Amino acid sequence: MSEVTLVEAVNLALARAMEDDPDVVVLGEDVGINGGVFRATVGLQARFGPERVLDTPLAELLISGLCVGMAAQGLKPVGEIQFMGFLYPCIDQLVNHASRIRNRTQGRLTCPMVLRTPHGAGIRAPEHHSESTEAMLAHIPGLRVVIPSSPERAYGLLLAAIRDPDPVVFLEPTRIYRAAKGEVDDNGEALPLDVAFVLREGRDVTLISWGAMLKETMAGADALVADGIAAEVIDLATLKPYDEATVLGSVAKTGRCVIVHEATRTGGFGAEIAALIAERALTSLLAPVARVTGYDTVIPMARLEQHMMPSVGRIVTAARKACQYS
Amino acid sequence: MASKKMADGGLPVIARFEVRHRNYIAPDGSIKRPLPAFASDAGLLTALYRAMMLLRNFDRKAVALQRTGRLGTYAVSLGQEAVSVGVASAMREEDVLLPSYRDNGALIWRGVKLEEILLFWGGDERGNCFSGPLEDFPFCVPVGSQAPQAAGVAYAFKLRKQPRVAVCMFGDGATSKGDVYEAMNFAGVHKLPVVFVATNNQWAISVPLRLQTGCETLAQKAIAAGFIGEEVDGSDVVAIRAAAEAAIAAARDGQGPRFIEAVTYRLGDHTTSDDALRYRSADEVQARWKEEPITRLRSYLVGQKMWSKAQEEQLAAECHERVEAAVERYLATEPRRPESMFDHLYADLPEVYAAQRRELAGDGDV
DSSP states (O other): OEEEEHHHHHHHHHHHHHHHOTTEEEEETTOSTTOOTTSTTTTHHHHHOTTTEEEOOSOHHHHHHHHHHHHHTTOEEEEEOSSGGGOGGGHHHIIIIITTHHHHTTTSSOOOOEEEEEEOSOSOOOTTSOOOOHHHHHTSTTOEEEOOOSHHHHHHHHHHHHHSSSOEEEEEEGGGTTTOEEEEOOSOOOOOSSOOEEEEOOSSEEEEEOGGGHHHHHHHHHHHGGGTOOEEEEEOOEEESOOHHHHHHHHHHHSOEEEEEEEESTTOHHHHHHHHHHHHSGGGOSSOOEEEEEOSSOOOOTTTHHHHSOOHHHHHHHHHHHHHOO | OOOGGGTTTTOOOOOOOOOEEEOOBOTTSOBSSOOOGGGGOHHHHHHHHHHHHHHHHHHHHHHHHHHTTSSOOOOOOTTOHHHHHHHHHTSOTTSEEEOBTTOHHHHHHTTOOHHHHHHHHTTOGGGGSOSSOTTSOOOBOSTTTHHHHHHHHHHHHHHTTOOOOEEEEEETGGGGSHHHHHHHHHHHHHTOSEEEEEEEOSEETTEEHHHHOSSSOSTTHHHHHTSEEEEEETTOHHHHHHHHHHHHHHHHTTSOOEEEEEEOOOOSOSSTTOOGGGTSOHHHHHHHGGGOHHHHHHHHHHHTTSOOHHHHHHHHHHHHHHHHHHHHHHHTOOOOOGGGGGTTSSSSOOHHHHHHHHHHHTOOOO
8 A cells, every 4th residue: 555646646546447347438628648738637548549649639629529429339438528617518419418318218228437637726726717606516417526535535435436437527626636645555345326425423513524625614513623623524425425324414413504615606516415404304404504605606716715715714703603503 | 834733722632532422213213323342232222112101001000199189289291201211211229329300210110119209290299108119319409509410429339349330310501500510520530420411402482502502512511520421312211321321330340420411302391390392382392292212112112023003002901000000109198297307307316305395396385
């Protein structure tokens, strides 16, 4: 076992999947000799050849459409979109084809594809490079939306996504691509999809988040210890379909919930979780469900972006308020 | 003295392109140039004729069903039957078809049952789980979005070294979309075994070709992608069949993609929800009836003594019988249970949606 970064874990999982299954094909812009703009695919083309690690023309719609066609033929394509801001041309293929070809054909054709893309703000990138519009994807029936928050989960969940018989959008938290380091045993073992991970147990308040924002959420839980508050932290990991049972079970225990995401508030995935709790766990609640989110604005460019994203301070304040509510 | 070639400011010409036009049988059934070899096979020519007639009869019945509330919105092939029948007839069973919503003729040729097509237009997904070649794609409704998929299918063939060809059909409107160009561009780069067929029926709902493109031909769009584009008389089924045969053979042989522009005319409305009289004149349509593919082939076949009045009468009876029997089976199809909408959502239905399925089924534990 060795310590790797999150992006290195992605690379390990891709290599392992390609080694295990000759049907796995990696495609995207600059994924070949350049190894991807974030180096997620580094070394793969040298190892598996240019037919299985394919540099595509600069055309994102094409990448997603190729994946649908390849997948319908039984290949397991893993497409890379360089930044989530360039994912939008793929939406037609995701909504109209990838997510529903099984349903449309009553199982005659299927779509075992993965579309990977860096996700989220906080990397001082140019415009359109810092998107966190996961709720838009989580709204699509038939799709899976997965966001790892550590190297270990990036490795295990990506392997699971590639082996899954249905289409998965795999959102990789750009901000912690290299900042997150951890031990990863490259043993080819997948982690379960559709399951939330309890990163920390606690009795007083449930903090729910995903992706890079778990860094601040965990720091918030640490800070709350000084107040005598034991926060339970849940990494939702799969947003579509999401693990309602773990969410409801935790809220039943703590009676308080703070949802943290950097995506804009209105229609964000936090709203979905808050609605679930209102419908199914109202009588457990000791305080209103709170959301700590990005503001309803375009993600600002580098000079202001940190003000848009939830800070440890905002998370701690919301959790304290929930715990003090009477 | 400067040569004519140098006239344009002395700049040399570095590339020139040409687009061929293919046509054998004229609207009156006469021959314009020697026919391809397969045309001496009376059995094949009459099979093409029978398929076009069946399609026209089927269309007529489908519209009647829609008008009487027994079918949803339907897209007729009236006037352009030669394209989908001609293209499909040049395919092998193991090739993969990626059709647009108006390519009924191709599906029927490839073995999809008439009642399955009615089921689809009647609002039932089981129509897409058809009994034609199992890897063929269902009708594509978002215009041109099947083109990148066709490139993906063809890439899989190439990767696995299978001698198969993807055949992607779409309309003239689709050639205005980036999807189609992105797919053709990629297919050109990798010399993929894919044939793109644009059925140019002159109208994308109400938008005429002159507002769709500034190009002289759609066929020339292939040139930008690095391969051959051919214009074909799309009302001449012999020309369509010959062009498709050549393109599919070249693709199968590793020579890369081809593009076929089948120039034809939509004599009917865009769909049963459309009224084409709002945007084009009856005179225009009337004039185009003189070129339509079925009468054209019949004139040729009768002139060649390959087809008789008795055969025509027998065919009419056969078409009627086949269509009526299909309609009967379609109308007798048991409806699905409402909760079956979840049956093929995922390979294994996640528990959260299984709960919704139980809710819909009235199992009452949610």
